């Protein structure tokens with residue numbers, strides 16, 4: 001995907017969508033947040049399971065999950081059971097959400113099949129002590145056949161996003177799916193950050209800030225875990241596990257009459273040729289279905305970011321596989337806040353961030369970063385809300401604040417949503433439609449004479465909507481907001497009659513977020529797939545429901 005897309009946001013997004021929608025039949029408007037389980041004591045198991053891939057493959061895998069005797073609590077609260085679930089094995093493992101400064105215990109039980117051997121967990125960057133288990137190379141291990149080990153984590157000073165993964169034969173066990181995320185929430189609300197639950201709108205954040213620092217406040221958050229899968233390795237493991245189960249040690253082979261050998265897997269992990277590239281255990285387009293969607297019973301987490309203009313969006317990102325993935329968040333750079341839970345501040349001014357701005361973010365194996373992304377529409381040279389000097393200008397003012405945007409400090413009304421079901425769009429004020437607008441482009445239409453607006457001098461012959469529009473996300477306009485097609489084009493919007501549009505009040509602009517190693521945006525060599533998702537900028541008055 002060309003990076004010049006950054007310069008031509010709406011137009012390129014529209015082109016991408018036409019292609020993608022035609023090829024994949026994009027699903028609706030699901031979003032995400034950072035769901036997980038919370039508490040100070042977790043009972044995890046390592047077990048075998050199946051993962052679902054977009055080509056229909058049910059892939060034999062191993063994963064961490066919740067012990068069947070353990071009832072986890074879910075965050076955000078909207079994902080309380082029965083919406084949220086935690087299988088006895090899932091991909092990735094359950095996201096553990098804990099609070100900085102608390103002592104956290106994680107008990108791991110090894111329910112992996114006979115022949116796999118021991119297993120363990122490494123909590124990257126978090127001081128850990130251990131009770132029970134048996135000695136291992138990188139961590140104390142839970143022995144085969146139901147053995148347990150308890151890890152005690154000291155989270156003091158460890159706010160941020162961390163990875164956890166198997167420290168036992170990691171070339172095989174991480175490949176099979178034994179990895180997950182641990183999110184450590186800061187235990188303060190820094191000055192200037194908005195505490196969770198204090199806004200009138202339903203709040204999906206886990207915390208007010210990423211770190212104990214006022215420069216790390218955020219409005220919305222998403223967790224992405226990147227990994228690769230070589231199905232040939234999974235096939236070897238599955239075949240050997242089944243062979244061992246059919247001929248348990250101490251018994252006799254029913255066909256040959258020979259004694260069954262001691263059970264031990266020997267899976268060759270080189271050469272290694274991944275064919276699936278996953279974000280949170282799913283590939284495009286599965287990653288755009290909702291969190292906890294029933295069609296992915298063992299892959300509960302999606303990858304489907306939405307945001308409003310100017311919102312500060314926290315990206316929690318982990319490289320869980322063997323490769324580095326150059327992930328490109330189209331539409332802006334990402335400001336890196338910290339890596340592996342280490343906040344990076346300016347060397348000369350500790351009130352300011354010191355992390356770099358990245359065009360493609362790097363995800364090295366086992367490493368995490370927290371970053372801030374936002375979209376503003378600044379500098380596009382057209383009015384993103386479709387105002388023209390004659391259409392809607394009078395009802396939608398744009399008064400620049402000190403930074404040139406129409407915000408509260410310039411008298412704009414911030415959108416507020418009624419939190420009663422079904423909460424879709426609830427802002428009653430027209431002025432809120434263009435909350436956050438970049439005023440320098442106000443009343444600059446993209447087209448001086450929009451197609452279909454005949455009275456204004458536009459062409460009377462509309463493009464064939466079947467050429468221009470495919471899929472539920474394409475709204476037929478580069479503009480944001482309710483009735484954007486009408487505001488930009490007059491009474492004959494595209495597509496005619498609006499039959500193929502996404503919800504009229506949504507009219508978002510979509511951007512591709514994907515790996516820039518283009519081999520990785522395939523599923524078993526078929527494009528589009530793999531490490532790819534669509535980010536949607538929604539108009540301020542569109543309520544972003546993170547549970548869908």
Ligand SMILES: [Cu+2]
Pocket residue numbers: 001002003328330514516
């Ligand atoms: Cu790109």
